[in-house]
Amino acid sequence: MTRTPTGTGPTRRAVLGGAGLLGLGLALTACAGPTGKRDTANTVTLALNRSLVSLDNKLNQFDAAVTVQRAVRQALTAIDEKLQPALVLASAFDQTSPTEWTVQINPKAVYSDGRRVTVEDVKVAMELYQKVEGSFVAPQFPEFPEVIDQGSGKFILRSQEPIVALPWLMSNILITPAADNKAAELNSGVGSGPYVVAEADTGTGNYTFKINEKYWAEPKPTVETVYVRFMPEESSRVTSLRTADVDVIDSIAADSATQLQGWRDVVVESVVGTRFDHFFFNFRKPKNHPLSDPEVRRALSYAVDGNAIANGIMSGSVTPATGVVPQTLIGWAETGKFEFDPGKARSELERLGVSNLDLTFIWESGEFPQDAATMEAMVEFFKPVGVNVKLKQFEPGGDISKWRRGEAGDWDVLGNGYGNQTGLALTTLQGMYASTAEQAKTHDDYHGFIFPDIASLVRRASAESDEAKRNGLMAQAQKKAWDQTPSLWAFVPNAVLAHRTSVQGLSLTPINSYDLAKVTRA
Amino acid sequence: MSAVTDSVFKKSAVVRAARATRVKIIVGAVLTLIVVVPIVLARVLPVPDPNAQDVFLRLAAPGTEGHLFGTDQLGRDLFSRILYGGQVSLLIGVMAVLVSGVLGVVLGSLAGYYGGKVDAVISRLIEAQLSLPLLMMLLLVVALFGSSIPVIAFVIAIANWPEPARLTRAMVLVEREKPYVAAAVVLGVKRFAILLKHVIPNVISQAVVLALLLLAQAVLLESALSFLGAGPQRPFATWGRIISDGQDFIGSAWWIVTIPGLVIAFLVIGVNLIGDGLQQGSVGAAFRRLARSVTAMPGRK
């Protein structure tokens, strides 16, 4: 025992007091009690799989967050079950000329603190959405229209080129009082939605909403309090639903869904989604590289057993793609089916003179349910074809984007998911297949997929106000993209939601969100 | 005619202590061998390929169609995945023990033998290491330098070297005072040679027990790291990863999570029991007294 230097020490009581106080102080002041106040009378608890850092979607935008964000803030329009733009803050939204849309703000629209929704609010919101770096919403606008105030709540949205999808795109611009808005994520503050933020704890990712007494629109919300909790582990979301600690959980894997199907007072709802998950080739390859040849890409795609993935690993919760964008989107065109024939894959590769090919697959964990398992299955699919596949998994938020921009290591196939919040095929086409050479200069293109003819078709379509002509242009663009075999295999996952039977009125839309105002507690 | 009959003798403290030690070592050896032997013989045993998948036989319960432990989310045989996964876990564990053992013994003996400034520096390092938030630091290193097997083994070694260092230092402190060291000095043997040839060999014998305890700790640490995602690259799976992947199927396939955990527990309990048994046996007394003289430093155990 360390022999301490002797000396006249303080009396025992003094030392006792000192140590006791310090220790106790450390413990007591910093203790935390339970966060949730579970009076289960008229409340609903939602469990999200990602931490909802903000309540307006300037930067990140993931499926379930839309439901919560739209409960507090609203946009001029909203996408309904049939993926059409319904009017919300706007009482009129008409295309008065190819490059101009005239919009009338609904006179009844007021914020939860009584302030009226003004044109200035829309103007400031549009500007701030552009200022946020890496925003998910901004790149979907071919260009940002100018807001011209016409007085008494009326204004014109004027752009250089016609923006056919403007009503759809404006559903993502959430409106906040101009004075309170900032070029950053807001995790509290005032909105015009059915609920107001009573508590926001970004530390734990938990929020508490109360009914907005002054809600201007119909239907009026009936559930008194809504708790939003962050639960990253899917297994704990599923078990919490069983123990009724949570009422609604979303984006759950097929296996959890099948587990919950058998459970008495739980209902699983699913609808084919608008997200496109695929194993996209890296197009930034030198000309002589085998992967630059579409026929080699086609041959490789024959090795993938789509049925085993769709109905085995994902037990039927996804639909194999029959085109280059989800079949649920407006303007989708069927371009062909994926084929599974390892023999044909081997013979084609031999014909094309490709042997002992090494491929590197990369993905960010959590991109889509069972992503890691599917990637491990890919390794096995390619063994009989004589292709050696190596896997590289990235953690969420890690530096995968550096690899995707071609600024880090070389890779061949990327497991990627591209969400769609507008319901239009145009938006996904613009995002994935319409990159320009100029964007490639700063590595902002979509993995080197640069085909000027496809890009010009998409641009012409987005400016074509006549629907039939527009769909024709888009069909051509999709056919051309399909012929390039952009991905090994692709699928459209169902939007899946599970909730306790005591909670009703959850009308799940393909963009994987629902209107909280319509939710009722039995 | 001694009054100590057999029945009396059997209840004597000494006999009971010896029996308890023997029981521990036997139970420990059995548990360890049950796990280690199949893992080492994995290549020879009639075990299916760990990566062969049958997607339509996924999440099958143990015993279905010859799968002893059932199948995982890709229909791969869980028994063979645990065996091959075990090879990596054991390899990492053994490598970590070797590195931390060597590092610990070298630094420990330097500190013990030369004392003074050398001892101060090394002891401060040991103390600083104990106050570092261990798992955070390991995760940081693995997250930043990639998760290959050597990196993980090295990281676990970094976590475990203070233990052997402290105990070796204590042993050397005692050995140094012994007459044979003084005699060697008189004979003009250089100080370092004395340390190397005489002092360390004496100390090594007691280090064997320590190696077992370190192996147990290394295996636990490796499984925690790979549970948190810091394991070797996919599709290869160590125990920790099998459990973390299996978490999504607790409801429908409880065995994916349960069995690998049991295997880890069996191995680590076995190794700990052998270590504990040896510690109480003949080596015990001296070893324990030394260990206690070391508790002057804030011990971790």
Add this chain to the structure above:
Amino acid sequence: MSVIDLNDYSVELMTAAGVLKAVDSVALTLEAGKTVTIIGESGSGKSTTAMSLLGLLDHGLAVSSGKASLLGVDAVKDRRGVDALRGRRVGLIPQDPMTALSPVHTVGAQLRQAVRRGRPGTSKADAARVAVELLGSVRIPEPETQVKKYPHQFSGGMLQRVLIAIALAAEPEILVADEPTSALDVTVQASVLDLLLELQERTGVAILLITHDLGVARLMSDTIHVMRRGRFVESGPADRLVNDPQEEYTRKLLAAVPSMTDAPAVAGAKGPTASGRRRADAGHAESDTDSAAPAAANEGEAR
């Protein structure tokens, strides 16, 4: 009536190396008010005999046999009986005072505990008062303040006095003194022995003394048993044994005493006390105790 009566008493120790007969059929009787001493080199089994008799050896280690009666209780078979005697009718004075008291309890607390155990029914206040008196009776200055002190704040000699006070707290009929002065330096030894003699005289307590120091044996004992490798080599009245040893071993033991006539006159601890005069007329010259115990046998058992 004899307070201790041992006949053909043996103690066997079960060690890793097998069964070891530490005490081999010894015989001994201790009369009330008398002092019997067992003298022998370290490892001769003298302490084992005493400890085993008091039931202080672990049952998993030591097995006693033969006939042994302690105040009428059968020390071999009636373990519970012996337990009841300890701290009431039998007291022990340990060898090394420095390690004999719990370092984290005050001297007073341990003394009060002994008093309340020895004299059932004493209230807390009375126990405190008796404790202070006892410290006074063993010649400890300002007992009121010493009572609140911790063992590590006392010297060896003072601690041994405290231990004697503790042993006497229960007014025992037998005091077993296991090498009470071996750990003390010579100057302090004399005062402690003197205290013991005085207390025996006053309370008539019987003393079983264990020592390897011939000087101490000659000074204190009525009967002496010389012990070697677990057996009594020679027993007899103190004077007869010292002056006319029969056994070869006893003679060798006595010869080992260095006869330094010009030993430095050691200042008595507190000058001649009353008992000092008693000893003078009992024929033990003051100088005898000064001569160091036989050098050979004085290395004290390594604790």
Add this chain to the structure above:
Amino acid sequence: MFRYLALRIAQAILTIFVTVTIVFLLIRLAPGDPAYAYAGPLATAEQLDAVRRQFGLDQPLIVQYFHFLGGIFQGDTGTSYSFRQPALSVVMDRLPYTITLAIAAIVIAIIISIPLGVWMARRQNTGREATASILTIAGQSMPDFWIGIMLVTLFSVLLPWFPSSGFETWGGLVLPALTVAILQVAVLSRIVRREVAQTLQAPFITVARSRGVAGAGLVWGYGVRNSLVPVVTALGTRFAGLLNGVVVVEVVFGWPGIGSLVVRALETRDYPLIQSTVVVTAILAVLVQLVVDLVYPLLDPRVRLGRKVVS
């Protein structure tokens, strides 16, 4: 006594300084660029440069280091990339949860391990003690995340008694605290057994028995009371360890403590958050160690009163 404390405090500051510097260097040496983490997947090239300038990542290492050290003294350890708030406030928001879990676990551990340890010490080497010893070794040998998952499987999935995640109701604390407590009970009971058994061999125990002190009075009054110093030291070390956030258990239970926070911070290369967490945990660990050192004198008069010999 005070000189002893001053020495301990100086050592503590040195340890914190070393810890913080190691973390700072580790993060900067490793590959990976935080700008990407902050700017998000679709950021353009000049947006990335803007981010690097904003956080001073383009400065030379030394400048960043002194900026970082300066920041610690003013309580500003940078803005967290993923939370977009001062990193220190994010850590302090979650620290109470880790402390609550640590206290709950250590209280359970104390209540069980001390009586268990004493019970084992008194029955050294009997059959029952051997089984108890093997059980405690087992408790020490099971991976804590696996214990957590098993408890969730048993008490949440099969028998829905306790919540399996988060801390909404007090029930939420039960499974995580139990998971952490099992390992601590295993370790602490073995320490208590070893210390008490060793104390019971001490000479003053035999002398106390000679005074008739026996049974619980002897084992607890003298045996346990004299083993408190090593036991309290072990308790302090274990508690300091727990305050670093039992990372794995927090991840399994989605416990909003600093353990699970740091795992996310590592994944998202959130350097300011990693650094802030390590600074806070290092200070906490050292604080608890100081409290334990303060408690030494209370338990051992030899340390408190020094050596004033009464002769």
